[in-house]
Amino acid sequence: MRFLTKTTKDIEADTAICFTFEDTSNNGDLFNYLNEKSNNQLYKQIHDYKTISGKFCEIFKYSIDETIKVYIVGLGKRSDLTRKKLSIATSSVARKLKHDSKNKTLAVELVENINENNQVEYNFSKAQSANIVLTALRIGLYEYDKYLTNKKDEIETIELVENELNSEIEKEAEIGAYTSYAMKFAKDLVNEPAQIATPNYIAQIAAKIAKEHKLEAKILNKNQIKDLGMNAFLAVGQGSVNEPKFIHLTYKPKTTPRKKIALIGKGITFDAGGMNIKPATSMLTMKDDMTGCASVLGIIQAISKLNSDIELHVISALCENMTSGSAYKQGDVLTAKNGKTIEVDNTDAEGRITLADALCYADTLDVDEVIDIATLTGAVIVSLGNNITGVMGNNQAQIDKFINCSKLSCENTWQMPILDELKNNLKSEIADFKNTGGRNAGTSTAAWFLSNFTKSNSWLHLDIAGTAYLDKSNQETLSGPTGVMIRTLINYLIS
Ligand code: BES
Ligand code: MN
Numbered sequence: 001m002r003f004l005t006k007t008t009k010d011i012e013a014d015t016a017i018c019f020t021f022e023d024t025s026n027n028g029d030l031f032n033y034l035n036e037k038s039n040n041q042l043y044k045q046i047h048d049y050k051t052i053s054g055k056f057c058e059i060f061k062y063s064i065d066e067t068i069k070v071y072i073v074g075l076g077k078r079s080d081l082t083r084k085k086l087s088i089a090t091s092s093v094a095r096k097l098k099h100d101s102k103n104k105t106l107a108v109e110l111v112e113n114i115n116e117n118n119q120v121e122y123n124f125s126k127a128q129s130a131n132i133v134l135t136a137l138r139i140g141l142y143e144y145d146k147y148l149t150n151k152k153d154e155i156e157t158i159e160l161v162e163n164e165l166n167s168e169i170e171k172e173a174e175i176g177a178y179t180s181y182a183m184k185f186a187k188d189l190v191n192e193p194a195q196i197a198t199p200n201y202i203a204q205i206a207a208k209i210a211k212e213h214k215l216e217a218k219i220l221n222k223n224q225i226k227d228l229g230m231n232a233f234l235a236v237g238q239g240s241v242n243e244p245k246f247i248h249l250t251y252k253p254k255t256t257p258r259k260k261i262a263l264i265g266k267g268i269t270f271d272a273g274g275m276n277i278k279p280a281t282s283m284l285t286m287k288d289d290m291t292g293c294a295s296v297l298g299i300i301q302a303i304s305k306l307n308s309d310i311e312l313h314v315i316s317a318l319c320e321n322m323t324s325g326s327a328y329k330q331g332d333v334l335t336a337k338n339g340k341t342i343e344v345d346n347t348d349a350e351g352r353i354t355l356a357d358a359l360c361y362a363d364t365l366d367v368d369e370v371i372d373i374a375t376l377t378g379a380v381i382v383s384l385g386n387n388i389t390g391v392m393g394n395n396q397a398q399i400d401k402f403i404n405c406s407k408l409s410c411e412n413t414w415q416m417p418i419l420d421e422l423k424n425n426l427k428s429e430i431a432d433f434k435n436t437g438g439r440n441a442g443t444s445t446a447a448w449f450l451s452n453f454t455k456s457n458s459w460l461h462l463d464i465a466g467t468a469y470l471d472k473s474n475q476e477t478l479s480g481p482t483g484v485m486i487r488t489l490i491n492y493l494i495s
């Protein structure tokens with residue numbers, strides 16, 4: 001898919017998206033241009049015939065001389081418009097038009113909202129809308145047809161239309177293009193069946209990315225993992241015929257980095273639960289348990305393409321959590337890289353065990369911040385549902401900055417607490433901790449467990465178990481992988 005910025009005189013689109021409001025009229029360049037082309041019909045449809053009222057996500061289609069199909073989408077009341085609502089409306093119209101005959105080139109207009117209300121989510125410039133709209137279009141147009149005999153038609157080009165183009169618009173469009181590519185990359189990798197996407201397969205993809213982007217790469221096999229003392233991680237993978245891999249890619253800017261950040265993604269390529277085997281229905285989508293890994297591999301490509309001034313380390317401990325004669329068992333005691341011991345209370349709480357060693361590894365890198373992203377607990381779904389990511393950490397300023405970035409990036413987050421009292425849940429008689437402790441406060445308890453394996457005082461933890469994968473489509477995103485937190489993380493890293 002190509003992305004271009006254009007003024008109205010140069011557009012080549014066969015399909016266009018324009019916005020309309022309930023309470024004000026649109027005077028975007030693309031709308032005005034198409035309205036003229038339609039002999040004022042677009043304006044009349046809205047204002048005289050009231051074919052569309054402008055309600056949020058209402059869609060009206062109008063063909064001009066069979067040459068261009070115009071989709072007008074409502075954004076609701078102007079003062080209520082948030083970045084997230086712009087993203088949802090754009091994505092939902094993209095989903096509507098993608099199979100509506102053979103569209104090849106899609107034009108979309110930019111829109112701004114300058115509000116008295118000074119909350120970030122209500123305020124955005126035309127340039128910022130370029131980032132939002134481009135990303136949202138690609139979310140809406142996304143489909144995974146690798147294993148379908150009949151491939152779907154695809155939009156080939158997206159034109160962002162604005163008559164007063166400037167460098168800020170170009171810059172934001174570029175960020176949107178690489179962000180949306182990172183999301184597509186991650187979704188494709190999560191969609192890849194676990195029979196293909198083994199630790200070794202993903203390690204090879206990581207090596208390929210490193211080569212393409214000239215990144216430093218460390219790809220460790222089982223013996224090398226053992227040599228580094230990551231025995232807790234190794235235990236989780238020991239029940240599988242697919243051997244574990246540990247990956248570490250580094251992006252370094254050309255000049256002295258403004259900041260060094262380690263980004264860890266949970267990399268369980270299939271989570272059967274181990275000896276605490278999952279019920280069949282819970283296991284159904286567990287190929288998605290490497291979403292964290294897929295996300296960080298997408299993000300480092302965007303950071304490299306954007307020539308970011310930060311140093312970024314992406315890390316993943318990749319293995320499969322299976323049940324077999326060699327699988328780790330309830331009651332086993334594991335020793336992590338930092339020497340702390342873990343009594344296995346439940347083999348299905350495997351993510352925190354692999355992350356423990358990955359966090360210890362990150363401590364050896366001399367970075368300013370450590371962030372992990374993980375499909376960690378079913379409990380976060382009970383607490384926050386499928387549209388809000390749980391955010392935890394040990395540095396409130398970092399958490400605040402991240403949550404603010406999520407608002408700028410059209411993503412929902414909510415902070416959950418990590419309190420020291422939680423340690424009582426994980427008391428073990430024979431080891432430093434158990435890995436689980438009952439159903440209560442499951443998300444926070446898991447985070448408290450992780451906090452014991454990092455020395456960083458800027459550690460942030462994202463629990464995406466509820467948001468990484470949707471069983472049912474919502475207005476913005478098709479069912480399946482969502483690419484959640486990629487937008488926010490990229491904006492966080494570059495700001
Ligand atoms: N990968 C799962 C968490 C998960 C659940 C992700 C649902 C996506 C959807 C994780 O490894 C897990 O199994 N967690 C257990 C922990 C429990 C045993 C304390 C859970 O949440 O049930
Ligand atoms: Mn599990």
Ligand code: ZN
Nearest residue numbers: 268271289351
């Ligand atoms: Zn898991």
